[in-house]
Amino acid sequence: MPHAPTGSGPRRRSVLAAALAPLAAAGCAAEEHPPAPGPPAGARDALVMVIRHAEKPFAGDTAEDDEGVEHPGSLSGRGLRRAEELPRLFPPSARSSLPRPAAVFAAGGKAAPERCGQTVAALATALRTPVRAGFAVGAEPVLARAVLAAPMPALVCWEPAGIPRLVRALGAHQVVGVPAAWPDRYDLVWMFTRRQGLWSFRELPQNLLPGDA
Numbered sequence: 314m315p316h317a318p319t320g321s322g323p324r325r326r327s328v329l330a331a332a333l334a335p336l337a338a339a340g341c342a343a344e345e346h347p348p349a350p351g352p353p354a355g356a357r358d359a360l361v362m363v364i365r366h367a368e369k370p371f372a373g374d375t376a377e378d379d380e381g382v383e384h385p386g387s388l389s390g391r392g393l394r395r396a397e398e399l400p401r402l403f404p405p406s407a408r409s410s411l412p413r414p415a416a417v418f419a420a421g422g423k424a425a426p427e428r429c430g431q432t433v434a435a436l437a438t439a440l441r442t443p444v445r446a447g448f449a450v451g452a453e454p455v456l457a458r459a460v461l462a463a464p465m466p467a468l469v470c471w472e473p474a475g476i477p478r479l480v481r482a483l484g485a486h487q488v489v490g491v492p493a494a495w496p497d498r499y500d501l502v503w504m505f506t507r508r509q510g511l512w513s514f515r516e517l518p519q520n521l522l523p524g525d526a
Contacts, residue, residue: 359507360466361483362411364519365473366420366428367399368392368499386427391522395499396432398521400439402502411502411517415464417442418456420472422449429470436468450475457482480505485512492516500525 370389388396400406404413417437419429430446437444445463448456450472457479460467471479473495480486485505491514495501500519505512519525 356507356510357461358465358509359461359505360412361460361505362414362466362468363476363479363503363505364432364468364470364501365476365495365499366392366470367395367432369428388428388431392428392499393431395519395521397435399432399436399519401521402519403436403440406439411504412466414440414442414466414468416460416467417444418448418460418463418467418469418471419444419446420448420450420470420475421446422452429472433468433470451478453478454482457484476503483512485514488512488514490514490516498526 366388368389368391370387401408402411403409414436417433417440419433421430430444433444445459448459453475456469456471460469461483469479476495477486477493480491480503483505485491485507488505491503500521502517502519504515504517506515507513
């Protein structure tokens with residue numbers, strides 16, 4: 314990489330200050346946490362929504378796959394209802410509260426349970442968008458690169474244990490307010506927005522089923 318010309322340091326700081334001035338003036342919404350440093354300022358803007366799979370069976374309960382066969386990796390009855398209701402969060406639903414995903418990702422691979430794919434199946438059908446399920450839990454850096462290269466907004470349905478790794482791979486883990494782990498809840502959406510190279514974070518409720526917080 315060529316060396317910067319002598320004396321470019323103050324100029325670069327002035328340019329950076331000018332770029333950040335509109336953000337400082339605008340401030341943050343009450344439910345939105347301040348952004349943290351992310352990729353370089355030239356990085357493409359992004360909007361990534363992350364959900365965990367819907368409810369799984371309690372210990373000792375059984376679940377069925379899409380063909381009605383008992384399968385321990387499938388959603389519970391409540392989880393299937395959540396999956397059916399998930400399209401209400403997004404356009405073209407009249408009750409939508411989130412932007413319409415242009416790309417949908419779900420955990421896949423031979424060893425992955427079917428829950429993530431089941432969770433977004435009805436949504437993908439409503440959006441007429443294929444589910445990109447070629448990424449295994451544990452391959453979050455590869456997934457993050459694919460997500461950031463995809464059309465925006467992007468929705469990712471992932472196993473909760475891998476979500477912190479995904480957030481780190483996106484470069485958004487230092488944003489104030491991002492939990493260190495996904496809470497023991499199924500009714501949340503984590504929204505990460507990158508503007509001018511800076512990430513911000515919001516946690517939003519789904520409010521799809523009775524009992525959702």
